Amino acid sequence: QQPVQSPQAVILREGEDAVINCSSSKALYSVHWYRQKHGEAPVFLMILLKGGEQKGHDKISASFNEKKQQSSLYLTASQLSYSGTYFCGTESPSAGKSTFGDGTTLTVKP
Amino acid sequence: DTGVSQDPRHKITKRGQNVTFRCDPISEHNRLYWYRQTLGQGPEFLTYFQNEAQLEKSRLLSDRFSAERPKGSFSTLEIQRTEQGDSAMYLCASSWDSRRDEQYFGPGTRLTVT
Numbered sequence: 001q002q003p004v005q006s007p008q009a010v011i012l013r014e015g016e017d018a019v020i021n022c023s024s025s026k027a028l029y030s031v032h033w034y035r036q037k038h039g040e041a042p043v044f045l046m047i048l049l050k051g052g053e054q055k056g057h058d059k060i061s062a063s064f065n066e067k068k069q070q071s072s073l074y075l076t077a078s079q080l081s082y083s084g085t086y087f088c089g090t091e092s093p094s095a096g097k098s099t100f101g102d103g104t105t106l107t108v109k110p
Numbered sequence: 111d112t113g114v115s116q117d118p119r120h121k122i123t124k125r126g127q128n129v130t131f132r133c134d135p136i137s138e139h140n141r142l143y144w145y146r147q148t149l150g151q152g153p154e155f156l157t158y159f160q161n162e163a164q165l166e167k168s169r170l171l172s173d174r175f176s177a178e179r180p181k182g183s184f185s186t187l188e189i190q191r192t193e194q195g196d197s198a199m200y201l202c203a204s205s206w207d208s209r210r211d212e213q214y215f216g217p218g219t220r221l222t223v224t
Contacts, residue, residue, distance in 0.1 A: 102154030
């Protein structure tokens with residue numbers, strides 16, 4: 001089943017912070033975060049694994065609550081380049097495939 | 111090596127025709143994924159390979175779709191008897207060796223079925 005992302009869209013001014021949430025109804029092995037700009041391929045941001053391991057972008061942080069099957073992506077001091085659509089992809093313990101949410105569109109204005 | 115490449119970038123075809131897309135992953139990557147994406151939606155999983163073995167295929171994928179990865183290098187995705195509902199962006203992604211590794215996406219092939 002597809003994870004649910006919230007909010008669907010957010011508009012920020014440069015320098016403001018944002019949180020994007022990803023929630024699953026199933027137990028998770030991992031959560032991946034990607035950013036996609038219009039007309040481009042998704043670009044990897046973060047991966048968070050069951051057990052606490054994570055790797056990814058230096059300037060972006062994320063959390064993974066395994067018990068609640070939720071993840072949040074934290075964007076601090078946003079820059080114009082942060083604009084785009086953010087997708088979370090989740091993997092269950094038994095499957096090797098990623099199931100993506102429908103995305104959160106972030107617009108950062110000067 | 112500059113990343114994942116896909117060919118063609120755009121394909122327009124008439125309903126009922128067959129189409130084939132190619133994906134060349136990053137050379138050291140053992141895993142290869144195919145996704146389909148429509149406007150306003152996230153990538154939808156189609157299938158994935160570990161080397162040349164196809165390990166999982168979406169139940170959403172009808173018998174008209176087939177994918178191969180001979181010799182564990184490039185992959186092809188074929189759609190037979192295309193339908194208008196097949197119009198979408200088809201994305202390929204690759205990763206190193208396990209599900210613990212991030213995926214690198216190619217630029218996609220945009221298919222339009224008229």
